[in-house]
């Protein structure tokens with residue numbers, strides 16, 4: 024067994040962190056790189072950019088899709104929010120631009136995508152539910168992305184539906200979220216029902232099984248024992264704990 028001590032600051036790091044009006048961003052992204060398929064040079068987290076690039080490369084007519092926004096600093100988010108408020112009013116700004124400090128764009132894990140056009144609305148770009156955009160949406164979860172603000176989830180996310188905003192959470196989490204029709208908020212609550220001794224198990228045909236569970240992290244840190252013979256990763260939830268994923272080797276039958 025491998026023994027780890029999870030520090031309380033780790034709650035706020037990782038690809039599964041929840042960022043919404045009640046869960047502000049507390050860390051800067053670790054490594055920013057340029058977004059694939061962008062014109063003006065937005066950046067995003069390296070791992071998210073890698074999988075976005077892979078996803079785009081899997082599409083025909085991929086040049087139709089443009090990345091219009093990626094990581095934003097606190098200052099940029101503030102500026103976008105103020106401009107939207109001035110031009111379109113408070114209600115619009117609150118619906119479509121997260122309040123500064125509470126935007127997923129500040130994590131570097133979110134991107135806004137547009138269908139290439141002569142005129143693009145930078146706040147609410149068009150990313151229609153047809154053609155290559157819909158194919159992207161259908162494949163997104165296999166590459167770790169989710170459509171973050173879906174119709175019908177407004178009371179949970181506090182953000183109006185944004186069919187152009189995608190968030191990287193990593194696989195298999197994106198696939199479970201997609202399969203169960205969860206918002207990220209719902210997924211993280213759901214995982215609180217699973218412990219190391221009773222994990223949530225996810226397995227796709229021919230692939231390794233993932234055991235997923237929640238571990239609360241206390242102010243002085245939390246000890247965690249993990250098997251020596253299995254790969255694992257963990258991410259904070261930005262709420263009070265971490266989500267651990269342990270990969271079990273594929274066993275036939």
Ligand SMILES: [Zn+2]
Pocket residue numbers: 092128133134135187188189
């Ligand atoms: Zn966005």
